[in-house]
Structures are given as structure tokens and as C-alpha cells.
Amino acid sequence: MSDGKPARPTMEDVARHAGVSQMTVSRVMSSKGYISEKVRDKVLAAARDIGYVQNRLARGLRSEQTPLIAVVLPTLGNTVFTDVLSGITDALTQNGYRPVFGLTEYSETREETLVRDLLSWRPSGIVLTGLEHSETTRQAIRASGVRVAEIMDVDGPAMECAFGLSQKAAGQHTARHLLGKGHRRFAYAGSQNGQDLRAVKRLEGFRQTLRDAGAVMISEDVSTAPSSMVEGRRLTADILSRADQPDAIYYASDDLAAGGLMHCLSNGIDVPGTLALAGFNGLPFLNALPLQLTTVETPRYEIGLQAGRFLVSDQAQEALPDGCVDLGFTLIPGQTC
Amino acid sequence: MSDGKPARPTMEDVARHAGVSQMTVSRVMSSKGYISEKVRDKVLAAARDIGYVQNRLARGLRSEQTPLIAVVLPTLGNTVFTDVLSGITDALTQNGYRPVFGLTEYSETREETLVRDLLSWRPSGIVLTGLEHSETTRQAIRASGVRVAEIMDVDGPAMECAFGLSQKAAGQHTARHLLGKGHRRFAYAGSQNGQDLRAVKRLEGFRQTLRDAGAVMISEDVSTAPSSMVEGRRLTADILSRADQPDAIYYASDDLAAGGLMHCLSNGIDVPGTLALAGFNGLPFLNALPLQLTTVETPRYEIGLQAGRFLVSDQAQEALPDGCVDLGFTLIPGQTC
DNA sequence: CTGAAAGCGCTAACAT
DNA sequence: ATGTTAGCGCTTTCAG
Numbered sequence: 233m234s235d236g237k238p239a240r241p242t243m244e245d246v247a248r249h250a251g252v253s254q255m256t257v258s259r260v261m262s263s264k265g266y267i268s269e270k271v272r273d274k275v276l277a278a279a280r281d282i283g284y285v286q287n288r289l290a291r292g293l294r295s296e297q298t299p300l301i302a303v304v305l306p307t308l309g310n311t312v313f314t315d316v317l318s319g320i321t322d323a324l325t326q327n328g329y330r331p332v333f334g335l336t337e338y339s340e341t342r343e344e345t346l347v348r349d350l351l352s353w354r355p356s357g358i359v360l361t362g363l364e365h366s367e368t369t370r371q372a373i374r375a376s377g378v379r380v381a382e383i384m385d386v387d388g389p390a391m392e393c394a395f396g397l398s399q400k401a402a403g404q405h406t407a408r409h410l411l412g413k414g415h416r417r418f419a420y421a422g423s424q425n426g427q428d429l430r431a432v433k434r435l436e437g438f439r440q441t442l443r444d445a446g447a448v449m450i451s452e453d454v455s456t457a458p459s460s461m462v463e464g465r466r467l468t469a470d471i472l473s474r475a476d477q478p479d480a481i482y483y484a485s486d487d488l489a490a491g492g493l494m495h496c497l498s499n500g501i502d503v504p505g506t507l508a509l510a511g512f513n514g515l516p517f518l519n520a521l522p523l524q525l526t527t528v529e530t531p532r533y534e535i536g537l538q539a540g541r542f543l544v545s546d547q548a549q550e551a552l553p554d555g556c557v558d559l560g561f562t563l564i565p566g567q568t569c
Numbered sequence: 570m571s572d573g574k575p576a577r578p579t580m581e582d583v584a585r586h587a588g589v590s591q592m593t594v595s596r597v598m599s600s601k602g603y604i605s606e607k608v609r610d611k612v613l614a615a616a617r618d619i620g621y622v623q624n625r626l627a628r629g630l631r632s633e634q635t636p637l638i639a640v641v642l643p644t645l646g647n648t649v650f651t652d653v654l655s656g657i658t659d660a661l662t663q664n665g666y667r668p669v670f671g672l673t674e675y676s677e678t679r680e681e682t683l684v685r686d687l688l689s690w691r692p693s694g695i696v697l698t699g700l701e702h703s704e705t706t707r708q709a710i711r712a713s714g715v716r717v718a719e720i721m722d723v724d725g726p727a728m729e730c731a732f733g734l735s736q737k738a739a740g741q742h743t744a745r746h747l748l749g750k751g752h753r754r755f756a757y758a759g760s761q762n763g764q765d766l767r768a769v770k771r772l773e774g775f776r777q778t779l780r781d782a783g784a785v786m787i788s789e790d791v792s793t794a795p796s797s798m799v800e801g802r803r804l805t806a807d808i809l810s811r812a813d814q815p816d817a818i819y820y821a822s823d824d825l826a827a828g829g830l831m832h833c834l835s836n837g838i839d840v841p842g843t844l845a846l847a848g849f850n851g852l853p854f855l856n857a858l859p860l861q862l863t864t865v866e867t868p869r870y871e872i873g874l875q876a877g878r879f880l881v882s883d884q885a886q887e888a889l890p891d892g893c894v895d896l897g898f899t900l901i902p903g904q905t906c
Numbered sequence: 907c908t909g910a911a912a913g914c915g916c917t918a919a920c921a922t
Numbered sequence: 923a924t925g926t927t928a929g930c931g932c933t934t935t936c937a938g
Contacts, residue, residue, distance in 0.1 A: 240713065242931055253909050258933065266907050283712045288689045289630040290931035294914050298626070300669075308658065314651040321645065321672060330686075332637075332669050335658060349667075352625045375620045376577065461856055490857045497859070517854035519798055520827045522834070579915055590925050595917060603923055627915035630930050 241282045250278035261286055292354060301543055302350035302358040302378075303333035304343060306428070309458060310485075311515050312532055313361075316383060319536020320359060327544040329356075336361075338427035344368050351376045357543030362429050363388040381539040385430055390555035395539045397561045399430045402528050403437030405563055406482060406510050407445075409526070413569050415480035415508050416447045421467040421492065422454040422484035431484040434512065438482055450478045459484065464491025472501070480508035480569060486515045489525055493568060497522065508569035514562070526566035531559045578619045587615035598623055629691060638880050639687035639695040639715075640670035641680060643765070646795060647822075648852050649869055650698075653720060656873020657696060664881040666693075673698075675764035681705050688713045694880030699766050700725040718876040722767055727892035732876045734898045736767045739865050740774030740819075742900055743847050744782075746863070747817050750906050752845050753784045756815035758804040758825055759791040768821040771849065775819055787815045796821065801828025809838070817845035817906060823852045826862055830905060834859065845906030851899070863903035868896045 243261070247254040252271060259265045260275040267275075278284075292298040301324055305313045317333070324331055332353055334346040343360075347369050350358065357379040360369075363386075370391065373380055382394040387401075410418070420438070422431055435452070442449055453471060457463050464487055471481060472495075483489035489511030496503045503509060503523060511518075514529025538557060580598070584591040589608060596602045597612040604612075615621075629635040638661055642650045654670070661668055669690055671683040680697075684706050687695065694716040697706075700723075707728065710717055719731040724738075747755070757775070759768055772789070779786055790808060794800045801824055808818060809832075820826035826848030833840045840846060840860060848855075851866025875894060 244931080254931090255909055255933085256907090258931095259908085262933085264933090268907065271908085283708070285685060285709070285713065286689045287630070287691065287931055289626045289635070289691055290914090291933070292914095293624070293626040293630055293916085294931080294933045296914075296933095308651050308655040311648075311651075314645050314648075318645040321670075325671065330669055330671065330690075332667055333658075334662065334667065348622060352623045353667075354624060354626055371620070372622070376622065461853065494857060516798065517857060520831060520854060521857055522859045581915080591915090592917085592926075593924060595915095596924085599917080601917090605923065608924080624915055627930090628917070630932085631915080631917045633930075 240287075241284045242287070243284070245282055246275060246279045246284050249282055250275045262291075296354070297356055298354050299329045300353055300355040301329050301331050301540070302347075302353070302355040303331045304336060304346055304350065304358065304360050305333060306336050306338045306361055307458070308335060312513055312530070315532035316536035316539075319533040319538075320540040321536075323537045323540025324544060329540075329544050338424060340364075340366050340369075344372075347372055351378070357381065359383060359539055359543070360391075363390060363394060364429050365391075379543050381542050383535050383539050385433065386556035386558045387433055392555060393542055394556040395535050395542070395559060396556075397530055397535075397559055399433035400437035402512065402530075402561050403434035403439075404441045405561075406434075406512070406528055407438045407441035409563055409565070410480050410482070410508060410510060410569055411441070411445050411447060413504070413508065415569065417476075417478045417480070418442060418447060418449050419471045419478035419481045420449060420452040420454075420484075421464065421471065421481055421488055422452070423457055423459040423463055423467075423488060424454075424484075425456040426454050428484070431512075434484070435482075450476050454484075459487045461487050461491035461494065464488030465495045466491070468492035468495040472507075478507070480504075480510070483509065483511045486511040486513045486518060486525065486527055489527065489568075490518065490521060493521060493523060493525060504567070504569045510569055514564055523568055524564070524566040526569045527564050529562045529564055531561070534559055577624075578621045579624070580621070582619055583612060583616045583621050586619055587612045599628075633691070634693055635691050636666045637690055637692040638666050638668050638877070639684075639690070639692040640668045641673060641683055641687065641695065641697050642670060643673050643675045643698055644795070645672060649850055649867070652869035653873035653876075656870040656875075657877040658873075660874045660877025661881060664878075666877075666881050675761060677701075677703050677706075681709075685709055688715070694718065696720060696876055696880070697728075700727060700731060701766050702728075716880050718879050720872050720876050722770065723893035723895045724770055729892060730879055731893040732872045732879070732896060733893075734867055734872075734896055736770035737774035737777075739849065739867075739898050740771035740776075741778045742774075742898075743771075743819060743849070743865060744775045744778035746900055746902075747819070747845060747847060747906055748778070748782050748784060750841070750845065752817035752906065754813075754815045754817070755779060755784060755786050756808045756818045757786060757789040757791075757821075758801065758808065758818055758829065759789070759821035760794055760796040760800055760804075760825060761791075761821075762793040763791050765821070768849075771821070772819075787813050791821075796824045798824050798828035798831065801825030802832045803828070805829035805832040809844075815844070817841075817847070820846065820848045823848040823850045823855055823862065823864055826864065826905075827855065827858060830858060830860060830862060841904070841906045847906055851901055860905055861901070861903040863906045864901050866899045866901055868898070871896055
């Protein structure tokens with residue numbers, strides 16, 4: 233035996249060992265068509281004996297469909313997306329599908345190349361983050377004919393079906409809550425240099441509600457770094473170092489808000505007496521903080537689950553209002569405002 | 570035009586539009602062999618015009634290799650593994666590879682079926698968690714000829730190459746630290762019903778060091794639930810409700826330890842005066858706690874990065890002592906012991 | 907219920 | 923520098 237090429241066994245080999253035709257092996261493997269109990273057992277035994285592993289590339293090529301779902305996420309460095317990915321994976325796994333994924337790092341250009349690349353695997357569906365995509369991306373997807381699920385956002389038209397929440401409404405809701413507590417002078421702290429389009433929409437909703445109520449946004453600080461507690465702490469220190477002091481800070485995320493809270497605790501700033509704080513996402517680590525942070529909880533896992541289920545379901549979804557499934561959000565009052 | 574089948578363009582179509590042979594298109598697409606500047610541009614233009622997307626299934630089938638790496642992780646519900654996955658993804662992406670992954674939920678049986686399934690995509694490499702795998706799994710991998718990287722653990726023989734840290738040494742190190750602070754009566758709190766084999770190894774190292782020092786382990790509580798702060802809090806309350814009180818608790822993870830810390834703070838238990846606490850992993854959320862938790866920081870991202878790089882590097886790794894790359898760990902002293 | 911033939915879209919190996 | 927031929931391992935289609 234030359235070991236230059238291990239030569240993985242094919243259906244042909246299984247067929248020879250079982251004394252049947254290769255086609256019969258194919259039928260047994262994919263449980264398609266009628267096969268006698270006897271032959272099936274014989275084939276399965278032969279397959280096990282010689283260590284047969286089916287070749288999905290060949291199957292996919294011939295049948296023009298694969299149990300693959302492409303997943304395009306901005307990053308894995310944010311619990312939000314790993315939660316969503318968990319949901320997607322669970323939904324897919326339950327139906328025999330597998331995720332193949334790639335990360336954009338919030339770049340539209342990277343999304344374009346990534347989508348093209350992922351599409352070359354001929355997946356039967358694709359998950360995209362957000363509602364904003366370049367025309368190139370849209371065309372590639374349309375041309376490929378794969379099903380699309382967009383996640384996180386429902387404020388706008390979906391290509392096919394979107395699963396998420398109204399980011400704008402979340403911002404508005406938080407603003408109303410803060411206003412209801414008597415706060416009037418606000419500051420905003422964000423990260424990622426505004427590349428997170430969902431955060432931008434929340435901010436817009438927040439601003440709008442402030443405007444309607446005649447309250448003012450004193451400052452908006454957005455760092456270029458990714459969201460983190462350290463960054464939140466720094467931003468907060470910055471904001472409070474200026475002459476014009478806010479009585480509430482709205483953060484783009486819980487990490488930032490938690491960092492802000494740390495700054496206040498360390499510097500003896502009374503929360504929420506002197507300064508109110510509000511975050512976004514409702515991440516579990518908030519339970520580890522000495523003060524329950526006011527935030528908006530999002531159904532991250534559920535979003536992934538439903539998006540995944542949508543892509544692997546065989547019947548087309550009933551016509552939805554505007555192709556969006558709003559999974560809502562919950563404001564968690566907390567003790568910081 | 571019948572829209573029953575969109576009929577995605579093939580290299581044949583591109584060739585026709587560019588007025589060259591199909592093989593020339595193939596050469597342009599894979600940048601293989603010599604192609605004149607002129608022809609290359611013509612082909613690329615034609616491809617763009619008709620919206621050609623290469624078919625990797627066909628390519629993989631014919632060339633008997635794919636830029637796919639199978640990744641088998643226990644869960645995504647633990648930051649540890651999403652950090653590792655980040656590292657893997659970064660390493661792969663930089664080299665044009667893609668991850669296809671599946672989750673075992675800590676079940677060896679699920680690992681077996683998952684590996685078989687993943688192997689059917691003919692990946693060129695596979696990442697496995699831990700050093701313990703069933704004989705079936707090992708055989709399937711050996712037969713397939715893919716490269717294997719095992720992650721997290723280096724206490725034992727690797728199939729090919731392992732990237733991680735000595736879990737046992739981490740347990741011993743923590744024990745020594747606790748003993749050095751004068752603690753003598755210990756309790757252990759774990760989760761996941763002992764299915765996390767790395768946690769079991771840490772506990773063994775911890776126990777051994779206690780034994781050698783003549784200290785005692787009063788109790789070992791392991792819940793069946795996944796690791797979480799809530800669970801840690803519950804376990805801690807349980808441990809402290811008994812007659813025999815420990816002066817230090819060693820937790821299987823930071824989540825559990827943080828929950829324990831919350832219990833102490835809420836119940837006025839002096840930490841570390843009355844009770845010392847130590848966790849494991851060095852997760853970033855610890856910075857949000859009012860007290861810096863003593864823990865052992867692990868190079869999670871780095872583990873993923875190196876494992877990924879190993880799998881996509883073309884030259885075989887130099888012979889390593891026992892096939893393991895120990896990326897070490899760092900004890901973070903903290904204020905809880 | 908089982909088999910034979912054809913071919914999915916691409917690349918390896920050989921031409922030229 | 924470009925073209926021709928063959929065939930990867932499977933499923934589709936059509937026969938029995």
C-alpha cells in the first residue's frame with residue numbers, strides 16, 4: 233500500500249463490500265426511496281466496516297443544495313453577537329444544518345467580500361446583521377437565490393425577513409424613562425466610532441424624544457475603540473471633566489455604562505442623585521454590579537433562534553407586514569436613574 | 570425566461586462572454602499558471618458582468634481540498650469559548666480559510682456524531698476541545714487524514730498538537746496561593762455536573778496540593794446547571810449553611826466566584842477576612858465587581874489564534890516535546906483572598 | 907425495490 | 923500562454 237494518498241472510501245467501495253450497486257448505497261445513505269430492510273442493514277454494516285464518510289461536496293454539487301447557512305456578524309467580541317450565534321446554531325443544528333461564518337468588524341466593504349466568498353459555498357440561506365447593506369451585496373444575494381434573514385434591527389425595509397427590535401424605539405423608550413425621572417441635561421457616550429448602525433439609530437430615537445420634550449443633549453462622545461468597561465470609564469471621566477455637567481448619561485452599551493458606574497463609585501459621585509446612568513442590552517454581568525444598572529434588555533438568543541428557524545423552514549413564511557418580526561425589548565428600571 | 574431555476578453562471582458562461590476557453594477562466598480565478606494581463610482583465614470583466622460566483626463545492630470535489638476548518642466546541646454560552654473562537658476565526662480569515670462549527674454541549678457522544686458530520690465537508694483541519702476523545706472520534710479523524718489541533722488542555726498526549734495550559738498546574742497554583750495566605754479549610758464549587766473535564770483536572774491539582782500541605786477539603790459541591798453567577802450564589806449559600814465552615818472557596822469559574830462574592834457582600838460576610846474566594850479564567854467582567862476577585866487568567870484568544878495558525882500553516886510543525894504548546898496562565902492576586 | 911447512464915462545475919495532467 | 927480531455931463522488935433520471 234502506498235500511503236501517498238489515503239484514498240478515502242467512496243460509495244463505490246461500500247457497494248462492492250455490500251454486493252449492491254453504488255446507487256443503492258446512495259439511497260440508503262440519504263434515506264431516499266424504498267430500500268429493503270435486509271439491503272439497508274448490509275449496506276450500513278459495510279459502510280461502518282470500511283469507515284465510509286459521505287462526501288458532501290459531491291452531494292452538494294450534484295443536488296445543487298447544501299445544508300449550509302452563511303452567517304455574517306460584525307464581531308464575536310461582543311456578547312450580543314455570541315448570544316445570537318448561539319440561537320442560530322441551535323436552530324440550525326436541530327434541522328441538520330451547519331453554520332459557516334465570517335466577521336465584518338463593522339465594515340461594509342468587508343461585508344461585501346465576505347458575502348461573495350460565503351456564497352461560493354452555495355449555502356441555502358444567509359444571515360446578515362442589520363438592514364443596511366451595499367447594493368453590491370444585495371445584488372449578489374438576489375442573484376444567488378438564497379434565503380436571507382436580517383437580524384437585530386427592524387427599523388426599515390427587509391430584503392426578505394428581519395428579526396430584531398426597533399432600535400429607535402429603544403432609544404426613545406430610554407429617553408422617556410430618564411425624562412420621567414426628572415432628568416433634563418443629557419450626555420451620550422458611544423464607541424466604535426459610530427460604525428454600529430444600530431447604536432446610531434438608538435441615539436436618533438433618544439435625541440428625538442429629548443427634542444420633543446424640550447430637554448437638551450449637552451454632548452455626544454463617541455470613541456473609536458470597541459465597547460468595553462475601560463472605555464466607558466474613560467469617556468465618563470471626560471464628560472464630567474467639562475464645565476457643562478449633565479445629570480444623566482445615555483450609553484451605547486452596558487459595558488460602557490458599567491465602566492461609567494465604576495467611575496462614579498470610585499469618585500464618590502452619587503448615582504442616581506447627582507448623575508443618572510442608562511445602558512443597553514441587559515447583559516448578565518450587570519447582576520454582578522453593586523448597583524443594578526438601568527438598561528434595556530434585548531432578546532438576543534431568541535433573535536438568532538427565529539432567524540435560524542426561518543432559514544431552514546421549508547415553507548415560505550407568510551407575508552409579514554413589512555417583512556420584519558419585532559421581537560421587542562424590555563426596559564429594566566434598575567437603581568441608576 | 571423561466572424563473573424555475575435561476576441557473577447560476579458557470580466558468581463556461583464566463584468563458585463564452587470573454588471569448589476564451591473555460592480552462593483559462595479557471596486559471597484566472599485561482600491565479601494559477603501564466604495568464605496574459607490582457608486576457609486576465611477580459612475574463613475578470615466578463616465575470617463581473619454576468620455576476621459569476623465560483624462554486625467551491627466543485628472546486629473542492631475536484632481538487633480534493635477545501636479551505637474549511639472544522640471547529641468543535643462544547644458551548645458558546647461561555648466567554649471562554651467565544652474568545653477562543655475569535656482567535657481561531659482571525660487566524661483562519663487571515664489565510665483565506667473559513668470555520669464550520671458545531672457544539673457538543675460537553676457530550677462525548679455528540680462530539681462523535683459531530684466530528685463525523687463535519688468531516689463530510691472534507692475540511693483540511695479540525696479543532697477539538699480538550700485531550701479526551703472517544704476511540705471512534707480518534708479513528709474517524711485519523712482515517713480522514715485532516716490535521717488536528719486540540720485546545721485548552723496540555724495535560725496529556727495530543728493527537729497531533731495541543732494549544733492550551735496545564736489545568737492541573739493552574740489548580741495547584743491557586744491552592745498554593747490560598748495556602749500562602751493562611752487558609753486551611755477549603756470548599757470547592759463547580760457546575761456542569763463535572764462534564765467540563767478541564768475543571769475536573771484543575772480540581773485534582775488543587776486537591777493534591779492541599780493534601781501535600783496537610784490542609785483539608787471540607788466539601789465539593791457540583792451543580793448540574795451551566796456555570797452562572799446565580800448558580801454560584803446558590804452554591805455558596807448552600808456551602809455556608811452547613812455546620813462545617815470553610816475559610817476559602819475555590820470555584821470552577823469566575824461566574825460562580827462572582828456569584829459567591831455577591832452572596833457575601835449581600836450577607837455582610839467579610840471577604841477575605843472570614844471567607845476567601847478564588848475563581849478561574851480572568852474574564853473582563855471581573856473589573857466591574859466592587860472587589861477585585863482573585864483568579865487565574867487564561868490566554869483564550871491566543872489559544873485560538875495559535876491553533877488556527879497551526880492548522881493553516883503549510884509546513885508541518887517541528888516536533889514538539891509531547892505535541893503540546895503550553896501557553897501558560899497568570900494568577901491575578903486580587904482582593905478576595 | 908434496485909440498477910445503469912449521465913453529468914453537476916471544476917481542476918489535474920497533458921497537449922500545443 | 924492557452925486549450926483539450928478526463929473525471930472527482932455523488933444524485934437525477936429513466937429503466938426495469
